[in-house]
Amino acid sequence: MPKCLRSAAAILVAGAGMALSGCSITGSEHPELGLTIPASYRAAAKGNVDAAVPVVAWWRGFRSEELTTLMESAQLYNLDIAAAIAQIVQADAQVGVSGAALLPSISGTASAEREHLGSQSASSSGVSTGAGGTTFSQYTVGLTASYMLDFWGKNRATLQAAEESASVSRYNRDVVTLTTVVTVANTYFQILAAQDQIRVTRRDLAAAERILTLIRDQFKGGTASQLDLSQQEALVATQRAAIPPLEVTLGQNTAALALLVAKAPADFRVRGGSTTQIVVPRVTPGLPSELLYQRPDVRQAEAQLASSNFSVEAARAAFFPQIQLTGTTGFQSVALASLFGPGAWYYTLAAGLTQPIFDGFLLESQLKLAKGLQLQYLQAYRKAVLSAFADVEKALIALQKYTLQERLQVDVVTSSRKAFEVAETQLRGGTVNLITVLQTQQTLFTAENTLVQVRLLKLQAASSLFQALGGGWTPAGTLAVLQ
Template identity: 55%
Template sequence: MALGSSGCLLTSDLPDPALDVPPGYKAAGTRDPMDAPPTLDWWRGFRSGELTTLMEEAQTVNLDIAAATARFRQADAQARVSGAPLFPSLSGSGSETYSRTSGSSSSGLNNGGREVVNYSASLSASYELDFWGKNRDAAQAAEETAVAGRFDRDVVALTTLTSVANAYFQVLTSQDRLRVAQRNIASAERILEAIRQRLSAGTGNDLDVAQQESVLANQRALVPPLRQTLQQNINALATLVSRPPESVKVTGGSLNRIAIPRVTPGLPSELLTQRPDIRRQEAQLASATANIGSARAQFFPSIQLTGQGGYQSSALVSLFQPHAAFFSLVGSAAQPIFDGGRILGNFELAKAKQDELLQTYRKTVVQAFADVDNALTAVRETTNRLRLQRNVVASSRRAFQLAGDQLRAGTADVVTVLNVQLTLFQAEDALVQAQLARLQAIVSLYQALGGGWESRMERPVNAL
């Protein structure tokens, strides 16, 4: 009966977080009933084979993920340690004792002494009746901590994958900006040649040439920082896939080759199971709640059963004979009476820890809703920005072409030509950065939604 009642008394349920889950995301607009959260391999939506290869490699070799995996293995082992008191402990021992008594008596006579050899073999067992659920709650707390460790590994993996995606897109951005800079340099050289021809024809002046040479020099000065940024982004990718930069070759290409996936946020209520950080906080709260039950059980008596049995004989040949057998059984109960407030302090500490984790859990959920709304807003606004910036580039290119034609015809004002080409150069560079901002907003939305996370977690193996 005591074993059957173990853990059934004074158990604590998870506290109600009193969360206000909205019916939909404010920035999501209208929702199609067929919309679903992202899949696990969400990065395939960008249609980049190189990005997919980097993502898959990072999942297997990233050192942060490996360290997080080692941490949850530690938590699994700790769960087994905490679950051990639920079972009896059994130990065996064997001994051979040799002793010799003194040969001198009190009368001063020497009687030669006596030699004694004693052999024994025994088994000892002990078990604490977990009538109040102390050990079971402690084991449950350790198990939930191990569960939290698994979710923590998912958090690290999600952060790593989004870092890989962002670093890869920054590589493409640097390559695109370099191409834009080289193209702008070529355009500035053509304008400079046209102005020099005007100078030779007597329709220009040295000031016009000097101004255009300044524009060309500024464009050339932009190239080294862009090359530095490109290499830094490649090195960041190398770190994420745990390889030295010398062994990482990133072909990259252009942001224009990256497909734009359609990301649907699903329902806010689904976010509670999609985000691994929410599930981690939930598991930690469950662990703290179980610790309260274990701390409360400390107020009640501890009931211990111990037993020992075996054989003892002075002759090895007769050690396992029936007459050499012995045994002992002991039952004991210990009730705390006065401990200076240790048990009460431990109980109040467990309750305060639970309250802290409850508030942290609530904040994590609220922050998750805000993250999704922020990401949805970013996707919408960066899409609008990109569309408008493309209009700016198209208008600037047309103006630059007209100015160049007029310059070659000798009817253009050089100041106007200078202003038009600077506007085009800045607009083209801003267009590349607007493309990057849109892709990063999509990645942030995947991250805010849990990155296509789904429960593929197994409970740790312990004594429960």
């Protein structure tokens, strides 16, 4: 982990100067932000504090070839990521626009005039005239240069604000990319869970139909009542009716996954499988202070705060005089042949100073606006940091508890299945109460569906933990496929 992390420093609520510098962040009070950076996560396993989570291609840890392919396709073709990249192009162009004010402006001019003067006007001016007056030409070629002295740093601050805004766009692209790949993972897990539930429901339906066949035989033999038969028929119908909603979930999530990889749902297929085939990677959260370096949304909020600070500097510098330098040089002649002769050359130099006196409080209001935005982005940065810590804690708790619940729920399913098998065997021998059989069926069906849901929640908790830790994003740059 890097020893020094970039963070906002020297920020005053009144809008004084702020510089971004490296500082050592440990489990102590951060004076500029008023935040306490914890030394470790409360829900983290003991003994692995210094081990950092892998940040590149974390999805490979689930050991699903299809999931890996979907992740790579999303990074290449997802339209939200493409839109975020287009915003980077705009931000870079805005940097060029803002930086133009720091360079001189040079323009070339060329003109040719032909003028006719009447005889009276020509004679009064001493120009030789004929009976119909005189006609003459004038040719001019020149260069004009102007430059605004950035004496108070207004243009420089504007450029720096634009550069930080460009950084915001790049971090936003990384945020969108991370959110997209996590959404792909969660959607894929929902598809697997729906397939599992469909298989479980169909298996349970087959078991319920077997019991229904036995009860019908007993009903014909007079050893089962109409109530017993109707209850089992209701259970079979309930299991059969549970399949269409699961197929809706499967189809809708498949369509959602197609959109994430920018494909038409009609041409998109997912092989899927089972949640039991997915391996949950071992995740170690590292140190809390790493989040200020690893998470792109925190870096995005930091860059936004820096941009607002430079905007305050530019708004404050607007109160001071503006110094404009202008120079013109060129050649002017009434004859094209002598246009570039020594006598045709001319130049002018000028300097101007503009000082705002009264503008209806425009500049003052613009400064107040810039300070308000700076304070807003400061609070947003503080919230981003706190949210990062909270996201990791919530994901750690969810992953730990759902892992434990899965292990316990497996025991529930095992015991319920054994009870149902015994009840079915005794039913065939006519030695068990039908109410007991019905109860064991319902217990088994509920336990199996709960196990599928718990496995889905565990997988989603794992992907949420990678997202909370900034996985899939490298501070030195984005993934190679996005370059």
